[in-house]
Amino acid sequence: MKKKILIVDDNMNIRVILALTFSEDFEIHEARTGLEAVEMARGLIPDLIVMDVMLPGLDGYSAVARIRCIEGLKNVPVFIITADGSKDLKAFSHMLGIIMHFTKPFDPERLLSEALRAVA
Amino acid sequence: MHSEDRGNLNNAIISTAIAELGVREAEKNLAFIAYFNLARSLLNTTRITDLAEKCICYMNEVLGDKSFVLYIKNNDAATFSVYREMKNGSITNISGFLPDRVLTIKSGDIIWAYTTSESGVPESAVFEYFISFVLEKKLCEFKNSDYPEPEKSGSRTMHLTLSEFIGKTSLPMILGTSSGIVVFVNAHALKILGNLQPERERVCFSEILSMLAENKNGPVNYGDKIYRIKSERIDLNGVEMISVVFEDITEYKRLDDIKTTFISGISHEIRTPLTSLISGMKLLLMGRLGYLTDIQKHFIRNAVKDAGYLLELLDNLIYVGRAASEKKPTLKLRKIRLGEFFGDLENMYLPSMKEKYIEMRINLDADSIVTDEMLLRQVFSNLISNAIKYNTDCGKIEISSRLVNDTVIIEIADTGCGIAPEEKEKIFAKFSRLDNLAHSIAGAGMGLYIVKYNLQLLGGKVELESKVGEGSVFRITLPEEIYEKKDTDC
Numbered sequence: 001m002k003k004k005i006l007i008v009d010d011n012m013n014i015r016v017i018l019a020l021t022f023s024e025d026f027e028i029h030e031a032r033t034g035l036e037a038v039e040m041a042r043g044l045i046p047d048l049i050v051m052d053v054m055l056p057g058l059d060g061y062s063a064v065a066r067i068r069c070i071e072g073l074k075n076v077p078v079f080i081i082t083a084d085g086s087k088d089l090k091a092f093s094h095m096l097g098i099i100m101h102f103t104k105p106f107d108p109e110r111l112l113s114e115a116l117r118a119v120a
Numbered sequence: 121m122h123s124e125d126r127g128n129l130n131n132a133i134i135s136t137a138i139a140e141l142g143v144r145e146a147e148k149n150l151a152f153i154a155y156f157n158l159a160r161s162l163l164n165t166t167r168i169t170d171l172a173e174k175c176i177c178y179m180n181e182v183l184g185d186k187s188f189v190l191y192i193k194n195n196d197a198a199t200f201s202v203y204r205e206m207k208n209g210s211i212t213n214i215s216g217f218l219p220d221r222v223l224t225i226k227s228g229d230i231i232w233a234y235t236t237s238e239s240g241v242p243e244s245a246v247f248e249y250f251i252s253f254v255l256e257k258k259l260c261e262f263k264n265s266d267y268p269e270p271e272k273s274g275s276r277t278m279h280l281t282l283s284e285f286i287g288k289t290s291l292p293m294i295l296g297t298s299s300g301i302v303v304f305v306n307a308h309a310l311k312i313l314g315n316l317q318p319e320r321e322r323v324c325f326s327e328i329l330s331m332l333a334e335n336k337n338g339p340v341n342y343g344d345k346i347y348r349i350k351s352e353r354i355d356l357n358g359v360e361m362i363s364v365v366f367e368d369i370t371e372y373k374r375l376d377d378i379k380t381t382f383i384s385g386i387s388h389e390i391r392t393p394l395t396s397l398i399s400g401m402k403l404l405l406m407g408r409l410g411y412l413t414d415i416q417k418h419f420i421r422n423a424v425k426d427a428g429y430l431l432e433l434l435d436n437l438i439y440v441g442r443a444a445s446e447k448k449p450t451l452k453l454r455k456i457r458l459g460e461f462f463g464d465l466e467n468m469y470l471p472s473m474k475e476k477y478i479e480m481r482i483n484l485d486a487d488s489i490v491t492d493e494m495l496l497r498q499v500f501s502n503l504i505s506n507a508i509k510y511n512t513d514c515g516k517i518e519i520s521s522r523l524v525n526d527t528v529i530i531e532i533a534d535t536g537c538g539i540a541p542e543e544k545e546k547i548f549a550k551f552s553r554l555d556n557l558a559h560s561i562a563g564a565g566m567g568l569y570i571v572k573y574n575l576q577l578l579g580g581k582v583e584l585e586s587k588v589g590e591g592s593v594f595r596i597t598l599p600e601e602i603y604e605k606k607d608t609d610c
Contacts, residue, residue, distance in 0.1 A: 013396040017403055024408065083391065104391075105398035105431065109406050 002027040003047040003119045008037040008063065009081070010055050014104075018050060021108040025116060034058025038066045041073060047119045049078045050111075064096050077118040081106055292347075292366035345370045376444070384441030387434045394434070398427045436566040439498075440550065443573050451492040451577065453602065458487050458521055458530075462500070469504055477514045486523035486530075490601040495574040500532070502567035503594055507534035510592075523600065530596045538588040548572045548582070578602060 005026040007018045010033065019028045029044055031037040034055045041049065049067065053060040060080060067073050078098045093101065100114055339348050347366040401424050403409065405417060412420070442449075462482050473480060489496075507517045515535040522529050539547060550569045571594075575582050580598035 011392065011396060013393070013400070017396060017399050020403055020408060021406075083388075083395070104395035105402070105427075106395075108399060108403045108408075112406075 004029060004044060005115070006031060006037065006041055006044060006046040006049045008032075008034070008050065008055065008060065009052040011052075014052070014081075017108065018111075021112050022050075022115065025112070032056075034060065034063035034066075037063045038070075041067045041076075042070050045070075045072045046076060048115055049076060050115075051078055051080055053080060053082045061092065061096065064098060068096060079111070079115070079118075339369055339373065346373045380441045380444045384438050387437045387441070391431070391434050391438075394427060394431055398424060398431065401427070436570065439570060440566050440573075443570075448577065449495075451602070452494070453490055453492060455488060455490050456493050456496065458484050458489060461493070461496070462519055465497070465500055465504055468501070469508060472505075472508050473517075476508065476511060478508055478511055478517060479515075480517045480519070482519045484519075484521045486521040486528045486600075488600075489528050489598060491578050491598060495578055496598075499571050499574050499596065500530075502571050503532050503596075506567055507532060507536065507592075510534065510536035512536060515591075526600045528598045528600050530598070531593055532596075533591060533593040535591040538590055539584065539586040539592055540588050544584055544586070547584075 003026055005022050006029045007015055007022070008031045009015050009018065015030050015032075019030065022028060026048070029040060029046065031040050032055075035058050037049075037051070037055075038058070049064070051060045051064060055063070058066075064078055064080075067076070067078075075097065078096070079100045079102060080093065080098050081102045081104060083104050099118060102111060339346050341347075346369050348369045349364060349366055351364045401420050404412065404420055405424070459482075462484070466480055466482065469480075504517065511517065511534050516533075517535075518531075518533045520531050520533075548568050548571070550566065571582055575596065575598070578598060579602045580596060583595045583597070584592060585595065586592035
């Protein structure tokens with residue numbers, strides 16, 4: 001059975017690219033806002049989360065913090081995708097157990113190989 | 121001046137002096153006038169300071185404190201006159217060589233006052249006094265109305281009292297000596313200085329002048345206005361003077377801010393779709409969405425490359441915009457191994473070097489530095505990218521480092537087109553490009569601006585040695601280890 005991936009981004013184009021990147025190897029689920037992501041994660045219990053930072057309402061980091069409180073998601077691997085790499089939230093990321101950062105424009109090939117390694 | 125005129129004048133002064141001062145005081149004054157006539161005849165052969173000092177000394181002996189020498193110089197003539205404070209508080213011209221009421225002052229004239237400050241009167245008190253007498257038209261109380269105006273020699277002259285002249289000058293202006301003594305402040309400048317230190321009862325102008333001289337390079341806020349301070353050294357008969365002019369750049373700054381906000385706002389807007397464009401094209405190249413022919417791959421690769429260049433441009437614009445907002449970033453200091461650092465950069469630029477068959481040599485005598493890695497990376501990626509861009513095919517790039525007294529010197533030399541001496545100054549400015557190459561080589565002229573800005577933040581500097589046609593050497597000087605100043609100190 002395919003592993004479940006939750007893709008969170010408010011930009012439709014990015015969601016489509018991410019979905020196409022992972023579609024062969026993962027079961028795709030998409031959320032557009034931080035709150036939607038938290039709700040979906042609760043029911044879904046995904047194997048990997050790919051999270052944007054700048055989201056309407058609840059931002060990506062806060063969403064990850066909430067997801068971490070959900071039973072079964074304490075150790076789920078999370079990739080963060082930031083619009084620009086200048087925001088240094090590495091220490092914060094470490095606290096939240098975020099395993100990787102990608103800066104837009106991300107390289108789909110690298111993203112996929114890292115994703116496969118993370119859920120292996 | 122004819123001797124007959126001088127006689128008439130002296131008579132006029134004598135009668136005025138006796139009427140105003142009484143006989144005993146008048147005697148003292150007239151003795152001074154006789155001395156002063158002699159001194160003034162030496163004006164063209166004697167240094168103005170020597171003359172003023174002699175007059176002041178004499179006046180102190182004869183008259184006591186609180187006297188001023190006022191000197192007005194233009195192309196036609198120089199007026200040299202002495203003032204004394206009278207018992208009723210007014211200021212009287214006691215030298216007799218200034219026409220009544222009306223001073224003939226043209227724009228460009230130098231107005232200079234020498235005071236008794238050296239004789240023990242506190243400097244600030246004297247200057248405040250001098251300024252107040254200039255501003256409050258006390259000068260007009262001088263009564264020698266028969267004195268003829270100076271001859272006009274072709275050029276148009278304006279007739280203004282000193283206070284009117286000051287009122288009509290739109291530029292706030294201060295004139296002082298190089299030792300920090302302020303000798304002239306106009307009303308506009310006084311207003312600005314009032315805003316500067318409103319909490320102080322007495323403003324010490326010499327303090328302000330040295331303060332202004334220190335930060336003359338940057339714009340300064342006074343009240344709700346922003347001024348650029350320009351100072352200039354003037355040689356006045358062997359005396360070095362400093363003129364300080366305040367240029368109101370409030371409006372310029374406002375427009376510049378709008379421009380910066382606009383550029384950085386629009387850059388962010390463009391960045392978002394551009395990133396999905398690049399990621400999308402890379403997805404195509406992966407072959408996940410179907411097989412691509414070689415020619416299709418070739419065109420998409422070129423599109424990715426160009427989009428990448430566009431993104432780099434935008435990121436530079438955003439960075440420069442952030443730099444202009446004057447918020448200094450906090451430095452993240454850590455030890456950097458230069459070998460690794462330049463190795464990474466070399467790998468990054470390997471593809472574009474291959475394209476032009478450029479060879480890079482790295483020779484590091486100093487390998488360790490404590491600084492902000494991201495800022496340093498921006499510096500050298502811009503310099504290396506330029507060294508490739510402006511190099512000839514089969515050219516060379518040499519990077520070397522050495523340690524000299526706690527300072528790391530890194531040189532990056534190329535065999536490119538070189539930079540002409542007259543271009544050297546301006547290439548570090550924002551949006552500056554080499555004129556002759558602006559059309560043939562892509563770029564927005566932000567690279568070297570970022571280099572200079574980042575090095576300022578890192579406590580370093582950049583120097584350039586270059587010969588047209590032979591190449592350029594950019595020499596970066598950085599402290600081996602920088603310590604951040606703590607704001608809590610003051």
